[in-house]
Every structure is written in structure tokens, then in C-alpha cells.
Amino acid sequence: MDFSVKIGSLVLKNPILTASGTFGYGIEYETFGDLKKLGGIVVKGLSINPRQGNMGDRIAETPCGMLNSIGLENIGINAFIQDILPKLPYKQTPIIVNLYGENINDFETLSKITSKREEIGALEVNISCPNVKQGGIQFGQDEKSAAKVCEAVKKHAGSKVVIVKLSPNVSDIKKIAKAVELAGADAISLINTIPAMAVDIYKRRPKLTNVIGGLSGPAIKPIALRMVYEVVQVVNIPVIGIGGISSVEDVFEFILVGAHAVQIGSANFTNPALSFEIVDSLQIMANKLNINSLEEFRGKLII
Amino acid sequence: MDFSVKIGSLVLKNPILTASGTFGYGIEYETFGDLKKLGGIVVKGLSINPRQGNMGDRIAETPCGMLNSIGLENIGINAFIQDILPKLPYKQTPIIVNLYGENINDFETLSKITSKREEIGALEVNISCPNVKQGGIQFGQDEKSAAKVCEAVKKHAGSKVVIVKLSPNVSDIKKIAKAVELAGADAISLINTIPAMAVDIYKRRPKLTNVIGGLSGPAIKPIALRMVYEVVQVVNIPVIGIGGISSVEDVFEFILVGAHAVQIGSANFTNPALSFEIVDSLQIMANKLNINSLEEFRGKLII
Amino acid sequence: MKNIECIDLRVLELVPLDGKEFFILRLCSPKWKYRPGQFVMIRPISWGYDPFLPRPFSISNLDEDKLEIFFQVVGRGTKKLAELRPNDVVKVWGPLGNGFEIDESLPILILAGGMGIAPFLGLIKNHPYPENIEIVFGHRKNLSCYPLKNISRKILIWTIRDRSERDLLRLKKAIQVKIEGYSADGQIFACGPLPFLDMVHTVCTSKKTQLQISLERPMACGIGVCLGCSIPATSNKNFQVCKHGPVFRCGDLTTFCEHRGF
């Protein structure tokens, strides 16, 4: 069956993307599977200049999940374009850059740089990172600033598809979603990690040097599913579901509530071949569900 | 060692409370342990009139947690006072009533009724239930209405300790916490469940008839811990930690970030003797941590 | 509350019946007294935080030596139960619920659909007058999947494999005929999947026959506190299946049947 989906003008051969920060720059996974199989690759969040991220301990395990406070360590947009991009199979699999700026200006610059590269399939605007002082989640918690960032990126993005990635740490995700749709977003992806914390009672210390980090993994899937469901009801642009997806069943859960595509995140750490395996089992699952197209299933939750 | 803590004027012999909705009206657990051991018992949310709650399927399992959409089924405040309260060991263990109203009026009435009963140790104001149409979470997501409910209850509560129970589904929990402190709350408890969802891809149906329910269990502990930590920094009243607590280690995690007491919730379902066992292991844990008082440990996270 | 207890029990053995789907789990005996129809909540220690919830199972049999559970693998939890090994430790609380009200002097008709046979295994085994028991057993899978071997020869058992619409009609017919025979002075007990119970319930209601029916609902606590298993008893009162049931008298279920469509 045909698993292709359209995210704005971008065509994915299947709805399986990899989530930013959990799949490196893509090439690290070549040894585990054929990158060309994937619907798309969302690379680690990129800033204008390289960043070292936060100090000290920056991951911790939690029940059915994990915390991270990487703080957007990355090699910078230029190194990515020069050193990595040519090695990626961008002709067969769209490469989506995840963009992080400390301010609107940064986002504009990043948009200008990336929109010129034909190797880049789409831009994902990260206004939801809980692990950085400037920018990040602070943009994603307020309708106005979320819209502003979206407009700024859109202005310079030319024909590139712009996906805005939302933070779950808001009272009403629908409002933010509508705001970025109005601001011109071609698609919305959600959720980013949820601000959370873990401590070591024996050392009396937080497990993350940064104290607070972002929660991801199966633990948050029910929250992500609810938010995708809520957002799908109020916007007319495609929604990309993210949060705890660990199996092909999980993929179809997100499609059932209305997602066009999904991203596999932390689950890549539990099995580096997982994203490829999920692509391989799409057809088996479609057979089990007795469907001949994704449209038949997407958003078809019976209430 | 002395494990007693003060929540406003209310003295608990130890910091272990049971969370509303997970310990029935208390008496159901008599067969599993000595209720008098507990620091306190928070009973199922009570409304003025009996309620049947939501229709259909109202629990579902999720990774390291569960969803519920009970919708505040309860026998009503009067039946509770007449039939249940006399059977509880209220002289040895404070009984805390969890109050739910559809509007401010309801909360005032409940406050009037309950504050007159000497058998009742404190009132916990539930402005955070995600499973009801009126009241509930809608009060807890807005500073002004949260404060209004708190004032209304406080006005009629006389000398009773008033605890306000917060919803995690907000952009900034600190704001709501400060608002209810200002409105006169004697203590704050958090978190209630997080709105979330689960679906059955084969039946194409939500697992809960109500579609959305509240997520609880170990999955949410890192979020709860973060929120307690954040709230403790900005208020001067005691904070009661709730969320995924399943062991005595978890109890001390919440104390370490600054909680005065904790509530054991869904974990009671995994082992109905758990709350009693946790009380029994407080001393062992204090020895392991090498502490002689809770004050030595409370909020003593080294950053 | 009655004598409900929560204890850690060691696994004695796990016996597969015809493949990897049906098992008898034998645990050390908690030495409780119980009534057929009562159940236990089970949670292996090894589950840690996940799967999170315990699982409810009928007490299939319980004596001085062992507690027996007959179960089918249907999802994540039962799959994990099927991985238990001798000496693994399982947290168990019970006996829960009310169980069937049995008058041993009266004839009994048991209507069981598939796993619905589970609560009756002990009843059958321990009844003083097995010749007074008759069973209609509708089943989908091979008969060898069900632990029927040890059922007394004195018990009349009608097994009807239900694989098609026609089988279902035959089963319905058999049940109708049998019920007739017990409507005057016998007792009728039923347990099985909802559509099966639905059918039994309809027949009994139409014939105005007494019927005790055992229900299943998703459960979290098993002891009446989470209110996850509530069903409407009347338009302003609920039953908790775990506490007021799982066995109900036919007439008590009217409101539930209206809402849930059986």
C-alpha cells in the first residue's frame, strides 16, 4: 500500500520521521539500517554558532522514560551544511533541520541560510526546548511570541515547508497551535519534552546538573496523544505526532487521533534499529488493521 | 525519630497521606493495615449531592501509569459524614476531605458543612480534576478563579486548615501557587492528574469512554517533583507532594525538594498495603540517609 | 470489609494447556475460605512499575495446597504472567467480590462461555452432589485448551464449539432449552464474554428466570475504591463490579444493560 503523506508541499514516502536530538545528524545510524527507507530525518537542533550545551550530568532515567538537559549542543549550521549534509541521502529522504535561536534575529538568519539549500527538505522551528535559558520553551509558551518566531522564519523560508514544534508545558495547546497556523506554519509537530526533574536522595543532588530537564519516552505518550488529538481538532495544517512512540502500534495510535506523520524519539536509544524496523512493519500493521490507505484511518477515532 | 509535620495548625504524626480517589473513604483499607498508623487520610472527592461520575470505561493502563476518568463519583458529603466518618479513627489520624464543587457556591456550601465537623482534620480543595465539565481543572488553570475558590472556602472554613490542590496542566505552576497562597490557603498539594489519552487501534476507539482522562503513576513523578520544587521556591506555606510515589525512596525525594508531606496515590492499586508499609519503613530510610529529623533533609537539595 | 488479605505467594508451577495461550497458574495456598465466583487481584513482584496495574482473575480452585488460576493470554499483562517461573513471587489480594449464592440442595445449571468456565472449576470440584450439576459450555478454541479433564463423570456437560453464526444459533437453542428445565426450582449461573452473557440474559429475562451472572470490567483496585469498574445500578446509584459483584442477579442489571447495550 502507498504510505506516502504530504506535509505541506513536502512528500514523505512514509510517515516515519526521526525526532530531533535522538537521531544525531542521521549518518550515525547508517550502520543500523538504510536511511533511504525513512520517511524523513529530523536532525539535532542547530544554532548559528556551535554550542557545547549544558555542563555536567545531562541525562537520567525515569520510570518508562528519561530526562535530558543537553542544552542544544550542536556543531552549528555551517558545519552541518558543509560536513554532514553531503553525506546524507537527501534525494531519497527529506532532511529536516531543527532550528534553534536565542532570539528572532537568530531564527531569521537560520531561515535564510537553510532555505537556500536544496538538500534541505523542511525547517522545524524549535520553540519548545526546556533546556536553554534564552529562546526555547519561553517562545513556545506564549501565543504572541510563538507566532512572531513562526512569521520570522516563514518570511525567509521561501518555498521551504516550515514546521513549528510546540511545547507541552502550556495550559492550552490549542491556542498556541492556532496562533502558529495563523502565522503561516505549514505544519505543526508536537510534543517536545516536558519539564521535569529527578533527584538522588543519597547524594542529595539533582540527577541533572541543570536541575530541571525534559521528560521523554513512553511515560509521556498519553499526554502527547491527547495534545495531538486536541490540536488536530482546531487546525487545518498537518500535525506530526511525537512523544514516546516505541512501536508500529504507537505510530497508528497517533495516526488514529489525526496525525499525518510521527517522529520516533527516545525509543531510538532502546534499539538503534527501531526506526527502520517500524518502517518495515507498516504494511503488516496495515493488514492487521484491514486498511488500504492511511486516509481511511487518519483521524477516524470513533467517539 | 520524630516524623511529625505541621500543615498549618494541623499536626500529622508522619508525612504519609493517602491521595484522594485512590484510598476510597479509608475504611476499605482497614483489612490491609492499621489506619491509625497513617499521617492522614484524604478521602475520595466529595460533592454536595451524590454523583455517579462518567459513563462507560473509565480506567486504562499506560506505560508506568494509568488514566482515569471517574468523573468524581461519590456518595455526597452528607452520606460521608453520617455513614463513614464515625467509622474512621479520626482522633488518631486526621481525615482530610477533598472537596469538589461545580461553582463557587458549591464550594462555600461544602466548606460550611465540613468545617463544622470536629472529626474532619482539614479541607483539600480540588480545583484540578480533569474529568468533569464544570469546575475542576478549569478553576485550577487560571490564577483569578483559583484564588476565588480558595477565598470562598477559606471564608467559611473557620479554623480548619485549607489545602488547595493544583493542576499540573498550566504553563506556570508558580503563578497559581502564589495566587492561592495570597488568597489564604494554608497549604498547597500538587499534582493532580495530567490530561491524557489512550486509544485502541483495533477497535478505533478511545480506551476511556470520556476520551480524555487524567494520567497518574510513576510516569508522572518527574513532572510532579519538578513542580513541587518550583512551588516550594515561591511560597511560604507547606507543600504536599503528590504524583507517582511508590516507595519510601520516592517519599524522601519529594521531601528533599521541599515537600512537608506527601500523598500516596495510584500506587495503592499496585499493593493495597503500600501506604502502611511506607510508614513502617520511614525510620529505616532515615537511618540510611543518616538524618535525625525531617528538617535536616527537607528542601536540602544541593544545587 | 470481610477477610480480605494481601500476601506474597510463590509460584508453584505454570501449566500450559495446548500451546501458549491457555495456562493454569498454581500458587502456594493463601489458605483462605472462598466462594466460587470470587476473584483475586494478581501482580507479580517482577513487574516493577510496568505493567502498572494488577490483573483480576477468578479463583478457579483454592485448597490447603494451592491457589489455582486458569487464564488466557490476551494482552500485555497476561503475556507476562505466562512468563512466570516456579518460585517467582506474586502479590495477591483476595478473596474479592461476592461470589455465587449457591444452594447445594438445588440443581445447578452452569452456562459458561470460553474462559467463563474459570470460576466454576472449584464449584464443580467441591460440590457434594455433582449429579445435581449440568453445564453448557460454549467455546471457540479446541476443547483441549480448557481444563475439563478432571470434571466428575457425574456431571452432564454439553460442549458446543462456536465458530460460525450457525454454531451460535445452536448454542442459543441449547441454552434456551436448558434454561427452561431450571426455571422452576433450579439455579442458573452464567459467566463468559459479553455477547454470550447478553444472550443468556435476554433468554432469562424473557422467560422470567432467576439468573446469577458474573461480569468483567477493567479494574484497578479490586476493592471498591478506584471506582473504575462502576456500572449503573439505578439511575442514581452505581455498583462497583469488584465489590457488589462480580456476580449479579439478572434483575439488578437493568440500568447497566440499557447503557451498555446488553
Next chain:
Amino acid sequence: MKNIECIDLRVLELVPLDGKEFFILRLCSPKWKYRPGQFVMIRPISWGYDPFLPRPFSISNLDEDKLEIFFQVVGRGTKKLAELRPNDVVKVWGPLGNGFEIDESLPILILAGGMGIAPFLGLIKNHPYPENIEIVFGHRKNLSCYPLKNISRKILIWTIRDRSERDLLRLKKAIQVKIEGYSADGQIFACGPLPFLDMVHTVCTSKKTQLQISLERPMACGIGVCLGCSIPATSNKNFQVCKHGPVFRCGDLTTFCEHRGF
């Protein structure tokens, strides 16, 4: 990336050493070539969603027949590993990281603290000139907790039990003396807990001796993508311990040492 592979391996056996804390886990061989100091990420299938993350372990030994891991129970994950039984399936990816750069023609001084012995077991076993190897092994637990039985008699091994401040000083002394002997033309490899490495590092730095040191950091991916194990290489560049390490040359760690206090 090099030949990193992710495969499901069956457990052959789990051998306890002196109690319930130290184990050798033997898995079917993935038949990789590896360098001592390289490691694998391990995640038993039975973990389901929880514990969530895989765990990193040095390849203690790897040949045609088996992959061996020597591990100590310290937390939730290793406790669960100690419950593995033959034929359980474990997801394993590797060989990961760089491993020690070994010149087999030069003498080797191994400085191992406790579990820090793990990466050296294969090295010792497979080295063509065992008489060229000398080991200083500082340990807290009984010697019988460590798999030293099969170490060639040709290898000089100094074991020092470290239970007090004074023992620690003795250990430090021994290390100082030994290092001196290798500073000119030998190779020095070290692995162990941070305070141990700290000491070794200080001595080597002060003596301007070459040293290869194997680091541990909490890891999620093991393959350089999560950036959870990063340490500062210079003030504007990071190493990922899983990818650029876990073995580092003493001098490369200056910035990390400044930040983390060793």
C-alpha cells in the same frame, strides 16, 4: 561509522562470583572483532518499557563462542540483569567506542580499580606476551568477587585491598612507584572509579607520563547521538565519551578535569 551492529543475543549463562553482587554474563558470540576498552550497550528484551535505557558495559572478553560481560549490581538495571536466565534474549549493540591503543611489543602497566578490571580481562587473555604485562589492582570487596582466576601466571599482579585512608595511601604509593617504571618506554592503561582515576591522572600528569584512561559517564545511546555523555575537550569543543572515548589520553582531558574536579 565503523562496523557497529545491533543484534539479539541469547544468554548462555550467568555466573555469580561470591554472592549476589558480582556476575559474569555470557552471551552467544556476535563474532565481532574488538579492541579491549571497547564496550557494548545492553538491553534485555524482557525490560519492555522499563527500565527504559540500555546499559553500557565493557567487553570483558569476546571470542568465537561467547561475549562476556563482568558486572556489579549497583542499581535497578544491573539488579535486573542479575535476574537473566539462560535463553533470555538481550539486545546488544557494539563494539562501541575506541578502545585502548595497544602496542604489543611494549610493556604494559594496567591500573585497575574494582570493576575497572573489566575491560582488561580480554586484553590479558589474548596478549601474545603476558610476561610484558603488570597489573596494580585496587579493590574494596573480597578478591573472590573478581574473575582473576584465569589470569596467566606470567602476569605480575599486585592486589591492594582498599578499605581505609591508609590503604588508599598505600595504593597511591604503589601506583606512583610503578608508574615511574613505565614512564620512559611503557604504556599505562587505567580504568576504575573517578577518585581512583583522579589519583592516577594526578600522578601521571605530575610525572609527565603518557596514560590512557577509560572513563564512565551515564549514557543513553552509546553511539554519539544523544550527547548525554559529552565532556568538554576544550573550551569550545566537546568529546562524546561513547564515541571519542571511552579511552582518552591523559592530556586530552584537561578541560574536563578542570570542570569536574579531577
